[in-house]
Amino acid sequence: MSITGALSNAMQGLQAAGRGSEVIAANLSNVLTPGYGLRVLDLSSNATSSSGGVKVDGISRQVNESLIQDKRLAEAGNANASVIHSLYSTIENMIGAPDEPSSLTAQLATLETDLLTAASRPDAPERLSTAVASARNLANSFVKASNTLQDARSDADRTIGTQVDRLNSALVQVKALNTQITKSQVQGNLNHALLDQRQVLIDEISTLVPVRTIPRDNGQVALYSTGGVVLLDGSAAQVGFQRSNTITPYLTKENGALSGITVNGYPVTTKSDHGGLSGGSIAAQFAIRDDIAVNAQTQLDALARDLIVRFQDPAIDTTLGANDPGLFTDENAAFDPADEIGIAQRIAVNTAVDPQKGGEPWRLRDGISAAAPGDVGDGTLLNRLMDALKDGRPAASGMFSGGSYSAIDLTTTLTSHFGAKRNEAENSLSFSAAQVSELTERLLGDGVDSDQELQKLLLVEQAFAANARVIQTVDELMQTLLRI
Template identity: 50%
Template sequence: MTLSASMSAALSGLNATKRQTDVISSNIANALTEGYGRRSVSLSVRPLGGVQVGAIERVVNERVIGDRRLAQAAAGEAQTRSDALTRIEALLGAPDDISSLTSAYARLEGALIEAASRPDVPARLDSAARAGVNLAAKFESISDGIQDLRLEADQQISREVTKLNSALEQVAELNALIFSSNSSGQDAAALHDQRQVLIDSIAEIVPIRQVQREGGKVALFTPTGGILLEGTAAKIGFSSVNMITPDMTLGSGALSGLTLNGNPVRTDGNNAPFAGGSLHALFAQRDEIAVSAQASLDMMARDLVERFQDPALDTTLGVGDAGLFTDGGTAFVATDEEGLSARLEFNILADPDRGGDSWRLRDGLGAAASGPVGNAALLQSLTDRLNESRSSASTATTGLSRSASGHAADFLSGLAAERESGEVELSYQYARYDTLLSTELAGGVDTDRELQQLLVVEQAYAANAKVIQTIDELIQRIMAI
């Protein structure tokens, strides 16, 4: 090999080591940067000797990343569902919680028993009336909490749809930039990093599958067939509301569903275009989980009203008169069960704090005047009716005969079982996500390996520098002859 050829080969080696050093430095500096893909330099031997520096390649395991994204979406869905069930359970309260629904039932029962033991004591009658008022207020409070949960879900859906649309538009823009960079021979690795971060943010909302297209572009689909990005970004539509009441549902048209490029799409079921992920779970929270809880609460409110809206129990009541518990102050009508828990009130006739008379608990709501103060028959009948095992005529009933508080205990028990099942699913999905994330990170930047590679590059640099030094010395000797 001539001196000039040797010099050219050594210089190409120095250039290669410089590029390698730059890439290794970038890898180490970005080892913890989200979305960063490890870089490597492609090297080959030149036909006339020396090193040919090729493109800088981005090294990632697309299959592991794809599986991790699906696990990420599943974990997000499990988390949202679990949180919704936990919050509804907290609204009802634990049985040993003084502010729980079952405790409110127990206080009413206890107050009625105390009043029956001394029906002549106005303070005990007042306490029984206030216990009834508090029980009705507890129903209203729980109903309001459930509707707040639905409203939060509705507003969060709006935020996630906005985020989803924005991310899809940005991915489409990066697709175009990557295609342009690849066509002109420029390094597009940084653009790939940005795109991966954006696609990961989409995977937090809906599960996605990424498919490679020509020129470095990608297309995005949901596993159930929703097209999010194929050339152009899809447009997802949704309209939020400022208030939700029990009668407002997706089926009634009062609440918005999703549209995909202007076409309505399903939001429920495992085959919906956006099934899986936090967006799907938010619709379940708004339209299924909370609606089911509201229906069960309305069933218990109906049971409570119908127990005491019976002329056979209180003979002072006429047909069609409201009983001890009312539907917004009037008698309950069986066809108007929806939202009853939000309208439940203790009869004002027996409420001493609203101008009523608590002695009506002893003598009857429709009594013209106070009767014998020692007569506890009605108070005892009210207590017995509260504890009587009855099945509800509600469509949300379990079909089991229970006392008034027994229906509440069944509801709470069912919620607890569903919440515990959700927590098991949540643990599994997060374990799966963590495992795949660890696998992905293991294939990323390993700083120890990069430092070892840097030592090899330094040795190559020293060897090429020595060749150049030797050639220089030879040239100097030749010049001196």
Template identity: 40%
Template structure:
């Protein structure tokens, strides 16, 4: 081997080790960077005239396990969906509470029943009658609060949809732009690895909103589809989405009637078409707004209607007639089954017994619509009210309760259904989180291994030293030749 060839081999070796060292440094520095894929230097033997001529650096390869990456994106979408559902179920359970816990609906009902019993034993005591009004007001307010929290959750979900749609549009535009930039860099022979990393991170964010499947296209571009097959991006122009958040959320607002639906390329999607975007945070928020929250609201409305009906009958209070409201009212009027939606948010105590509104507490003894006060020792009406709450009656017409039961039984059913929904959501979230964590671990294992990178660094150090010794030997030989 000639001195020139030996020198060329050594220089190519030094060049390769320098490039390899840069690759290792980049891997170690970005080991925890989202979207970063491990780099490996690709080399081959360099030949000159049919003889070995050192080492050639063919480029830097991104190492990505495409199948695991795809599974990870689907798992992260499922995790985001389950988390949103669990957050809603937990919020509803917290506001309804568990009987016996302070601030719960059950505690408010128990306090109201106790106040009735206490007043019935001393109907002449205006203080005890006032306590009945106060506890009835507290019960109504607790129902109002629960209803308000449900509607607030619907409003939050509606706003979250608008935010996610804006993010989706922006992210898809960024992916389309990166597709173009990558194609240009691929064409002129530049290394677009950093753009690939950036695009991978953006697609990961999209996957939490709408689970995506990535399909490779020529020139380094990718097409994106939802898990159900809807096109997000295939070409240079991404699908454009729009959504209008509600200005005010009301209990009677429904999808398509007061609430916006998802609009794709200018066309409003039907609920069945929206299922093409199922599996992520977007779908979860639509479910909360259009299904889960209305179901919780219906339970609260049924409970409020049952409470209203028990005390709005002439069989309990002889001063009432068929159109009277009773102790509890629907914003001052009698509640009716056909206008039950949102009743839990409107229910209140009859002004006739609220002193601050011109009412008289003696009506709790004599009758809500009595024309004059009766005997102060007559506690029959108070006893009748208490018995009405505890009576095992058939469900009020228009409610979803089944079988006979007391008001406490109805509340227990509401608590059970809400608690069950939370337990189911928590169980599903645990499964989804476990699956996502497992796949993330697999993806991480295929990523940067710090120990392996350090081993490579030692190998590059040894190769650098070996090539440096060759150059040093050549220099020594040249010095000797020149010294002859």
């Protein structure tokens, strides 16, 4: 090999070492950067040179697209499971465990105990007042629970609006990045940073709506939901949704009072597992607004209905007429079977017995519609009211239809039902979280390995030193030749 060839080879080696150190530095500085793809320096032998040498072919970005896709779907499932688990936890806390003083079961038991205490001393006004207060607290708990459900539906509706806006924005950004990547690729420029940015955006989109990426020409990608809806293919789809200011038990998507979701003006379902936009965070919010919270309201209404009907029976309180409200009322009116929706939000203690509303507690002893106080020692009605709570009666609505339950049995059944639902949601969340964790670990293993990069850096330093030594040796040879 000639001196010129050796010098040329060394210079090429120094250039390759310099580029290699730049790539390694970029990798190490982006170990924790989301969406960052491992950069690798591509080298080959210099076939155009008679003396050989090394040629820098470029820098490639290495990612495991299959693993990335699996992780996106897992994260979408985890986001969906997390939202649903959160709601079931809220419902379970709202109803309360039987051993919690504020739970519906405990408050029913307290009312039963206070009625028993009042029946043992019907002449004691403070005992009557205590029983009325227990009934008021129980009614207020129903109202609070119903308000909690409607607040959850309203929050879900607002969240859907916010997430749909973000989805539209992200789709437009991916479209713009597609264009930039194509332009950069045609011009022969590196577009790795653009690819990283696009990956982060697609990850975000997939959390909202699970998507699959399909490669297109010139580095572009198309996005399809796992349900087959085209979100981006050349142009970005426009996802539509109309927010609602306030949500009440009467407002549902089924009766047309609440907005569904559209893609380019066409309605798309999010409800079933096979819907166009099923899975992900947006579908979970729809499940809360249109399914889970609505069902919970239905069961709560059934419980409130049973409580009202138990005490408006003229056979229990003979002072009541056929259409007179009893101890518990629908906003101080008797229960109307045609107006059960939202009854838990309207249940209240009869103002005739509630001293906070100008009523008289003695009516709990002598009858809601009694004209005047009766025998202060007669606890017959109080015993009947207590028995009304304990008697097994057929449930007229909700999931309880067909069975015979006491008031506490109904509440216990409801508590167990939503406890089981919460446990099921928790299991789903644990499974999806484990999937995400495992896939994340595997993806990190395929990404930047700081130990491996440091080992590469040592090799680069050795290569740099070796090529520098060659140049030094060539310089010494040239000096020797000049001295001859």
